[in-house]
Amino acid sequence: MSTTNKPRLRLTIDAGWDEEDDVSESSQATTSSLDCRNIDGQGYVKLPKTGTEMKGPNKSGFAPIWGFEMVPTSNVSSYVRSYEPPAQLGSPGSWTPVHKWLKDCLNNHQQCSKHINTNYRPTRLVEIINSTTVRVVEHLDAKACPAYASFSHCWGQAKTLKLLQTNKVELQNGMEIATLPASYKEALDVMVGFGIKFIWIDSLCIIQDSKDDWRAEAATMCDVYRNSLLNISACAAAENSESSFQNRDTGTIRPMEITPKWRGIRNERFLVTNTDIWMQEVEESPLYRRSWVLQEARLSTRNLCLTRNQLWWGCRGGTFCETWPDGLPNDMDNAKGRERSSASGQTFTHFMWCSLVEKYTTCGMTVLSDRMIAIAGLATAYHEDFVGDEYVAGMWRSQLPQSLCWVAGPDEMVPMKYRTTEYRAPSWSWASVEGGVYFHHTRYGPDGNHPTSVCDVLDIKLSTVGPSPYGEVTGGCLQLRAPLAEVEVGDEALRFQGADGDFQHIPGTAEDLDQERWNFDQYTSVVLDEYTSYIEAMISHISAPAIDLSKSVDFNGTKRLTKVAEKWTKADGRLFCAPIIEWDSPEGSEGAGIILVLPKSGPVECYQRVGSFRWKGDKVQNHLHGLKRRQFNII
Numbered sequence: 001m002s003t004t005n006k007p008r009l010r011l012t013i014d015a016g017w018d019e020e021d022d023v024s025e026s027s028q029a030t031t032s033s034l035d036c037r038n039i040d041g042q043g044y045v046k047l048p049k050t051g052t053e054m055k056g057p058n059k060s061g062f063a064p065i066w067g068f069e070m071v072p073t074s075n076v077s078s079y080v081r082s083y084e085p086p087a088q089l090g091s092p093g094s095w096t097p098v099h100k101w102l103k104d105c106l107n108n109h110q111q112c113s114k115h116i117n118t119n120y121r122p123t124r125l126v127e128i129i130n131s132t133t134v135r136v137v138e139h140l141d142a143k144a145c146p147a148y149a150s151f152s153h154c155w156g157q158a159k160t161l162k163l164l165q166t167n168k169v170e171l172q173n174g175m176e177i178a179t180l181p182a183s184y185k186e187a188l189d190v191m192v193g194f195g196i197k198f199i200w201i202d203s204l205c206i207i208q209d210s211k212d213d214w215r216a217e218a219a220t221m222c223d224v225y226r227n228s229l230l231n232i233s234a235c236a237a238a239e240n241s242e243s244s245f246q247n248r249d250t251g252t253i254r255p256m257e258i259t260p261k262w263r264g265i266r267n268e269r270f271l272v273t274n275t276d277i278w279m280q281e282v283e284e285s286p287l288y289r290r291s292w293v294l295q296e297a298r299l300s301t302r303n304l305c306l307t308r309n310q311l312w313w314g315c316r317g318g319t320f321c322e323t324w325p326d327g328l329p330n331d332m333d334n335a336k337g338r339e340r341s342s343a344s345g346q347t348f349t350h351f352m353w354c355s356l357v358e359k360y361t362t363c364g365m366t367v368l369s370d371r372m373i374a375i376a377g378l379a380t381a382y383h384e385d386f387v388g389d390e391y392v393a394g395m396w397r398s399q400l401p402q403s404l405c406w407v408a409g410p411d412e413m414v415p416m417k418y419r420t421t422e423y424r425a426p427s428w429s430w431a432s433v434e435g436g437v438y439f440h441h442t443r444y445g446p447d448g449n450h451p452t453s454v455c456d457v458l459d460i461k462l463s464t465v466g467p468s469p470y471g472e473v474t475g476g477c478l479q480l481r482a483p484l485a486e487v488e489v490g491d492e493a494l495r496f497q498g499a500d501g502d503f504q505h506i507p508g509t510a511e512d513l514d515q516e517r518w519n520f521d522q523y524t525s526v527v528l529d530e531y532t533s534y535i536e537a538m539i540s541h542i543s544a545p546a547i548d549l550s551k552s553v554d555f556n557g558t559k560r561l562t563k564v565a566e567k568w569t570k571a572d573g574r575l576f577c578a579p580i581i582e583w584d585s586p587e588g589s590e591g592a593g594i595i596l597v598l599p600k601s602g603p604v605e606c607y608q609r610v611g612s613f614r615w616k617g618d619k620v621q622n623h624l625h626g627l628k629r630r631q632f633n634i635i
Helices: 019-026 078-082 096-108 168-173 182-194 211-218 221-226 277-283 291-299 346-361 373-383 618-625
Strands: 009-013 066-072 124-128 133-138 149-152 198-200 230-234 256-258 270-274 302-306 311-315 318-321 456-464 473-483 485-490 493-497 523-528 537-543 559-564 573-585 588-599 606-616 629-634
Touching (some): 096 182, 096 302, 096 311, 133 168, 149 182, 182 198, 182 302, 211 373, 221 291, 221 373, 230 291, 277 311, 277 318, 291 346, 291 373, 346 373, 523 537, 537 588, 606 618
Parallel strands (some): 606 629
Antiparallel strands (some): 066 270, 311 318, 456 473, 473 629, 523 606, 588 606
C-alpha cells in the first residue's frame, strides 16, 4: 500500500484488571475434568491423559489494547474507498478481491513462487466430481491435477467423516457433499469460486486408523502446505459442524470516513480503522488456538482466512483484507507468519524459532502425543535456513547449550504444566513438558549479546520412529561436561551443601539475608518444570531398569512417577544444579542453568531435568565457578 508524508493519527486505550480484582480472580480454582489435587497418601499426583482434560482458569487475563488509526484518504487508492463487501459468501462479487490478490501474487510476487514445486502432489486429494459429489483420489500427477488447495480447520467435538482402512474404497467411489461437515462444504464453495477441483483435507487424505500411514503423511506436511495453490483457513469455526463466513454487517468492514474538527488538524478526510484488526480477527480466532495450525499457516505460501467478519489474504508479499483490499498499511501489518523466509542470517532465524516454539506451546493439542509431529513440518522448513545444523528433539544443535535453559513455570492462563505419562521427549527438551515454555534470556543477553557457555555438549543420542529426525521421539540422551553440585530447593532458591554437610544459601545473597530478591543484586531463583492447576510445584521422573546408553536410548513403555515437590525427599532422589550460561548486564553478572534429579529408581547415573534456575551477582558467580566440573548424562 502506498504511503506519503501525510500525517497519520493513532489512539490506543489500555484496559486491565484493577489490583483488587486481580487478587480475587487469581485465587479462584480452575475447572478440570480431572482434579489435579487428587493425591494419594504418598503425595503422588494423578495427571490428565489428554489435552482436553487440562483447562486453564476462567480469568482471561488483561483486556487487549484497543485502538484506532486515522489514515488520510489521500494515502489510499480509490479501490479501497469504493469497495463494497457483499453480505454473504457466494454473493456476486464475493471473490473479486481474492481473485485480485491471487493474480497479483502469481504474477508479481517472486518471493512466493520461488518456494513452490509445481510438480508436487500429495499422496491423496479430495476431488470435486460435480455439484453434489466428491471423492478421494490417489497418486495424481501435475497433468491430472493442475493445482490443488489445502485446508486448515478445527476438528472439535463434532462427528467428523474420516478416511479409514474399512471405508477407503467407499470414499474413493464418492461422497455426497450434503453429508460433509459445514466447514468442509464452505471450503468446497471457495474452490468452486476459484475453479479448483482438488483439495487436501487431513481427515480424508490420511488413513486415520493406520499409524504407519499417519506417520508417513505427517512427514510430508511441509510439502503439502507449501506447494498448494492456496490454503483455506476456516478461522472462525470452532469445530467442523460450524461455518466461518456467515451473514455479516458490512458496515463494520469498510473504514469509516470522517473529517475531524480537531485543533491543529487541517480540514482533511480520514479513514478510521481498528489498529489490531489482524490480531482480533485472525490471531485470536478459534483456529489459531490449535498447535497444528501454527505449522499449517506458516508453511502455506498463500493463506486465505475465512473469519467471522471478512476475508483475509496472507502471502510473503503482504497482508490483505476486505477492509484494506490494497494491503494493510505497513505499521498495521503485524501478521508475522512469513518473515522466516526473508530473514537474513541464521541468528535471526534461530531467534524466530524460539519465538515460534513459545507460541506453539501455548496452543491447544487434543492428542498430546502429536506434540513433536505437529511441528515437524516447520522444523523441516526451518532446516533449509540452518545450513549444516542438526535438529534434536525440538531444538537445534548449534543453539546448545543455551537452548537447554528454557523456562516452564506456571502462568495465569494455564498454570498447570506437567510431563505426560507416556514418553514423548527427553527431559532436557521443551517438548517433554505439556504447557507453555519460554526462552527469555536464553536467546540474547540484556545488551543483545549472546550468552557465554559454561559447559560443553559432548554427545547427543536420539531414537525416533522412522529415519526422519523430525518425527516421534522414543528416547534421547544428552552428555554434558559442566559444573555440577548437589542442592536443595527451598523458597524458590538454591541451597548448597557446606563443609558441615548442611545445605545453606550462598552467603550474602538475598535469600541468605532474607531480602526481597527482585530488589537485591545477589540471588538465585528456581522455577520447576511441573505444576498442578493449584500452582503446586511437582517433580517427576521416568522409572526404568538400568540401561546401556551405548546401545539403546528407547524409553517407550517406561513409567513416570510424579510427586508434589514439598513432599520430595532424598529417599525419592537427589537434586543437583548445573550452570549452563552466563552474561554481563548493566546490573552485573547474570546466568542460568538447569535443575536435575538423580532418582533412586531410575536408570543408573542418568540425570533428568526437573527445573531451571537463574542467578545474579558476583557472589553467586564466584560460588558457581568454584563447582567441580563433571561429565554426566541427561535423559
